[in-house]
Amino acid sequence: xxxxxxxxxxxxxxxxxxxxxxxxxxxxxxxxxxxxxxxxxxxxxxxxxxxxxxxxxxxxxxxxxxxxxxxxxxxxxxxxxxxxxxxxxxxxxxxxxxxxxxxxxxxxxxxxxxxxxxxxxxxxxxxxxxxxxxxxxxxxxxxxxxxxxxxxxxxxxxxxxxxxxxxxxxxxxxxxxxxxxxxxxxxxxxxxxxxxxxxxxxxxxxxxxxxxxxxxxxxxxxxxxxxxxxxxxxxxxxxxxxxxxxxxxxxxxxxxxxxxxxxxxxxxxxxxxxxxxxxxxxxxxxxxxxxxxxxxxxxxxxxxxxxxxxxxxxxxxxxxxxxxxxxxxxxxxxxxxxxxxxxxxxxxxxxxxxxxxxxxxxxxxxxxxxxxxxxxxxxxxxxxxxxxxxxxxxxxxx
Ligand code: PMP
Ligand code: GLU
Numbered sequence: 001x002x003x004x005x006x007x008x009x010x011x012x013x014x015x016x017x018x019x020x021x022x023x024x025x026x027x028x029x030x031x032x033x034x035x036x037x038x039x040x041x042x043x044x045x046x047x048x049x050x051x052x053x054x055x056x057x058x059x060x061x062x063x064x065x066x067x068x069x070x071x072x073x074x075x076x077x078x079x080x081x082x083x084x085x086x087x088x089x090x091x092x093x094x095x096x097x098x099x100x101x102x103x104x105x106x107x108x109x110x111x112x113x114x115x116x117x118x119x120x121x122x123x124x125x126x127x128x129x130x131x132x133x134x135x136x137x138x139x140x141x142x143x144x145x146x147x148x149x150x151x152x153x154x155x156x157x158x159x160x161x162x163x164x165x166x167x168x169x170x171x172x173x174x175x176x177x178x179x180x181x182x183x184x185x186x187x188x189x190x191x192x193x194x195x196x197x198x199x200x201x202x203x204x205x206x207x208x209x210x211x212x213x214x215x216x217x218x219x220x221x222x223x224x225x226x227x228x229x230x231x232x233x234x235x236x237x238x239x240x241x242x243x244x245x246x247x248x249x250x251x252x253x254x255x256x257x258x259x260x261x262x263x264x265x266x267x268x269x270x271x272x273x274x275x276x277x278x279x280x281x282x283x284x285x286x287x288x289x290x291x292x293x294x295x296x297x298x299x300x301x302x303x304x305x306x307x308x309x310x311x312x313x314x315x316x317x318x319x320x321x322x323x324x325x326x327x328x329x330x331x332x333x334x335x336x337x338x339x340x341x342x343x344x345x346x347x348x349x350x351x352x353x354x355x356x357x358x359x360x361x362x363x364x365x366x367x368x369x370x371x372x373x374x375x376x377x378x379x380x381x382x383x384x385x386x387x388x389x390x391x392x393x394x395x396x397x398x
Contacts, residue, residue, distance in 0.1 A: 010397030013132050017366030021347045021350070025360035036387040039360040040086040041177060041325060042375045043242040047279075051241055054282035058275045065380040067271035070262045071098025071250070075277045078284040082235075083252050086288065087220045089233065091252035097261045098280075100272045102208050102236035102249030103129060104265070106171070106203050109232055109251070110137035113202055113259035118168035123154040125327060127177045127206065131368070139169070143368045148329045150319050154371075156190045163198055166303070170195070173206035175213050178327045178367045180302075180320020185219040192227050202257070203231045208249070211240040211288050214299050215321035222252070225355040229254050239323075240291055241283045246339035301377045301384060308388035313395055325379040327364065338398040346370055357390035 002011050021039035029035040052344070054104040072077070076093045099105045114120065122130050124143040143161045145153045159170075174183040183191075222231040236249030251261065269286040306325055308371055309317050310376035314332035333343050339356070343349050345355040347363040350373050354360050364372030377381070378385055 006087075006158070009136055013136060014366070016129060017133075017362050018128050021354075021360055021362050025354070026352070028358070031189065033358055035354075035358045035360060036379070036383050036390075037360045038375045038377070038379055038387055039362050040381070041239075041323070041378060042244040043138055043239065043294060043324070044380060045242040045297075046241055048283075048290065048292075050290070051243065051279050051283045051284060055275050055279035057089070058278035061278075063278055065274065067206045067274045069266040069271050069279055070258070071096065072274075072277050072281075073270060076282050077230045077355065078281045079252070082284040083233070087218075087223065087233070089220060089222055089252060090179050091184060091233075094255055095253055095258050096250060097253070097258050097265065098248065098250045098272050098277060099261075100249070100269055101238065101247045101249065102234050104135075104259070104269065104272075105234050105236070105249045105251045106130070106204065106206070107133050107137075108261040108264050109202075109204055109234075109253075109257070110134050110139060110169075111264050112257065113169060114138075114139040115168075117166060119164060119166040121159070121162055121167060121170035122368060123170070123203075125152055125160075125178050125364065126171065126368050126371065127173055128362075128366045129170045134171070139168075142167070145368070147371075148279075148316060148327075151278050151318050152176065152327065153180045153183060153187060154191070156194045159191055159194045163194070163201070163250040167198065167201055169202050169204060171206065173209065174218075175209035175320075175322025177209065177283070177323050178325045178362075178372075179318065180323045180325055180327065181318070182217075183219070184216050184217065188219055188221055189224065192221065192224050195230070196226055199230065202231065203227065204234060204351070205231055206234045208234065208236050208239050208322040210235065210296055211291060212299060212324060213296055213322040214295075214302065231243065232257055237280050237283050240288070240294075243276070243279075243283070244280065246273070248272055248276050248280045254369060271365070298378065300380075301381060302326075305375070305377045306382050308392070309384065311394040312388065312392045324376060325370070326375050327367075327372045328370045333395075338395070341378070343360055347375060353391060353394070356394050357387070359387040359390055 120134040
């Protein structure tokens with residue numbers, strides 16, 4: 001809501017649609033309604049015991065004080081090892097900054113790299129917060145639209161067409177939130193061949209879903225030698241280790257960018273939570289096979305939800321190769337009246353589903369695609385089945 005006593009900056013900012021929908025679902029649940037929350041992307045698993053034990057150990061070892069702003073040396077060493085082990089990337093300690101979630105890593109990057117009016121390329125659909133993180137730093141989001149027909153991936157020509165002398169940054173996630181699409185090495189190389197012609201563009205590669213990948217291959221933009229110095233690799237433990245509330249994210253970056261993020265963070269929040277940092281050392285030292293049971297479960301749920309969605313009239317869905325979302329195109333319903341209710345947008349449709357079935361999803365508009373809704377399947381199988389059954393019953397009757 002607009003309040004003239006507040007800054008233009010915050011007045012112009014959108015509320016995070018994922019968090020808003022989750023809050024609304026929570027509120028309805030508290031009122032006694034039967035709500036199934038498929039809006040928020042957070043694993044329903046608990047934190048693995050070996051990570052919990054490391055946190056308890058850190059408390060008992062009396063970790064309590066401010067950590068270095070950019071993270072404990074032990075954690076940076078674990079991150080350095082992780083980048084090498086999983087991505088073949090060499091990042092030294094002075095190229096790594098630990099933050100309070102990957103969200104803060106992204107916010108730092110926007111603050112230190114963007115000037116007023118700089119354009120930020122967002123292959124769409126994109127993660128909900130990219131646009132506002134860029135805007136609040138003075139950037140102008142420029143969407144590059146991809147659709148379900150191209151598996152929600154942009155082509156090199158799309159990228160070339162969007163670049164202007166004002167382009168400063170491109171942010172993308174692979175595996176992608178919300179589409180689940182994964183860019184192959186070949187596809188990334190083709191995008192890199194365009195980007196390499198524009199030395200002022202910094203690429204932010206958000207790899208937070210790296211391990212939740214069913215296609216088998218994860219490639220990092222920074223692995224291309226010619227892109228290494230102009231790419232920042234963003235990652236974190238929220239998704240892979242079910243540590244969303246522990247709030248640890250990190251970057252591997254060119255030194256001058258890491259230094260700037262350190263400076264920015266030092267004035268805004270300081271070092272991330274010290275206990276969570278020590279727990280993250282253990283998480284990252286552990287080979288990713290230790291979390292394979294979660295990935296396997298997400299894969300089974302993906303099959304389940306895709307089969308159930310196929311039975312729902314008017315939904316068109318790609319096969320997500322990673323993350324834990326489906327992003328069906330529901331444009332069939334836009335402009336129609338369902339059960340006497342006029343649906344004029346994906347937002348109307350998501351609200352209609354919530355009110356009539358109690359299933360919370362998120363409108364695709366927030367992700368830069370007004371034809372879609374996002375459904376998180378990081379939920380119990382029984383909830384997925386019940387949710388899809390309620391939606392099918394509602395839409396089959398209309
Ligand atoms: N990037 C993407 C693509 C995400 O989905 C999320 C969601 N949490 C984040 C970044 C931020 O993660 P964190 O919990 O580490 O702040
Ligand atoms: N990243 C998750 C999502 O997209 C968590 C919510 C958020 O941080 O926006 O749902």
